[in-house]
Amino acid sequence: MKPVDIITFGSPCQDMSIAGKREGLDGNRSGLFYQAIRIIREMREKTNGEKPRYIVWENVQGAFSSNKGEDFRCVLESVCRIADETVSVPPVNKWAGAGHIMTTDGNVVHYGFIEKYIEELGERFNIREIAFDRWGAVQMVQNLEEMGFTVIPFGQGFKDMSPPTKELMKLTLEKRIAHGGHPVLRWMMDNIFIRTDPAGNIKADKEKSTEKIDGAVATIMALDRAIRCGNDNGASVYDTRGILFI
Numbered sequence: 001m002k003p004v005d006i007i008t009f010g011s012p013c014q015d016m017s018i019a020g021k022r023e024g025l026d027g028n029r030s031g032l033f034y035q036a037i038r039i040i041r042e043m044r045e046k047t048n049g050e051k052p053r054y055i056v057w058e059n060v061q062g063a064f065s066s067n068k069g070e071d072f073r074c075v076l077e078s079v080c081r082i083a084d085e086t087v088s089v090p091p092v093n094k095w096a097g098a099g100h101i102m103t104t105d106g107n108v109v110h111y112g113f114i115e116k117y118i119e120e121l122g123e124r125f126n127i128r129e130i131a132f133d134r135w136g137a138v139q140m141v142q143n144l145e146e147m148g149f150t151v152i153p154f155g156q157g158f159k160d161m162s163p164p165t166k167e168l169m170k171l172t173l174e175k176r177i178a179h180g181g182h183p184v185l186r187w188m189m190d191n192i193f194i195r196t197d198p199a200g201n202i203k204a205d206k207e208k209s210t211e212k213i214d215g216a217v218a219t220i221m222a223l224d225r226a227i228r229c230g231n232d233n234g235a236s237v238y239d240t241r242g243i244l245f246i
Contacts, residue, residue, distance in 0.1 A: 003043055003051035009036040010058035016066040024071040033057070037078050044082060055079065064190045065210040100184050115143050122149065128229060131221045154221050162201035164224035165194070171223075188216040 011033035016024060025033065036057075043051055057075065064072050073089050080087040095101045102117070104110040121127065131154040132141055141151050154160060171177050179185055191213050195205040204217055 001039065001043065003047050005052055006054045006056070007036070007040055007043075007052045008056040008058065009033075011036070013060040013063075016060055016063045016071065024067040025074055033075070034078070037082065041082050049083070061190065062210055065187070068211065069187065095184055098183075100182065111140055115140060115147075118144065118149070119147050122147065129225050131225050133221075152225065154224070156203070156217075158197050158199075158201035158203050160224070161203035161220060164220045164227065165202050165204065167227065168220055168223055185215050185219070187211070188213050192216055 011030050014029055040052060040055055077087065077089040080089065096103045104113050127149060129150050129152050130144060131152045133156055134153050144151050191209045191211040193205045193208040194202050196202050204213055206213060
């Protein structure tokens with residue numbers, strides 16, 4: 001192949017798409033990615049690393065979350081190793097160690113830990129409301145109310161979720177959301193599948209989303225309550241810090 005400045009390529013997306021079997025880079029169709037990497041590597045070897053100057057890989061959004069992010073990590077590592085074989089891209093399970101999430105022992109939700117942490121936050125901040133999904137939250141709601149919090153039920157259907165979801169999309173497109181580049185929230189936003197009803201209402205669909213989206217749904221719920229109770233035009237704590245994630 002004659003040396004070129006730019007190589008653009010796409011590997012079939014069925015293995016990574018949320019509409020496919022999600023076999024990832026191990027899928028039969030994804031072998032084309034490694035063939036493209038081989039061609040790029042050989043061209044750079046023959047041109048002393050001068051060609052190609054740029055490469056562009058095209059795929060679907062699901063590539064970011066395929067195999068819990070491991071496939072995209074392999075993509076990055078494969079591309080980086082074209083220039084330097086020693087490059088190693090760290091695995092994606094570093095959130096707890098980096099302080100981006102808080103974990104508890106065991107493989108079940110530790111509701112007591114969550115309630116205690118919310119109580120501690122209430123001592124530091126003026127928590128005006130806590131919105132909750134009605135399903136399975138009866139005991140936690142009672143406990144939080146006993147602590148003195150105002151707890152508001154929030155439906156997960158189109159009626160309640162559509163307005164704040166549309167508003168979040170609008171604010172995002174206008175670049176008015178300051179999320180601090182939080183990696184967990186970014187990952188959850190990438191996982192979202194948006195369902196639309198015949199009337200044009202929208203909501204995040206947990207069943208069809210590729211991975212966890214709880215933080216994204218909580219953001220939508222919080223935005224709704226902030227809009228409904230947002231008559232206070234005074235200074236905000238978020239002027240000096242980002243969002244807290246629990």
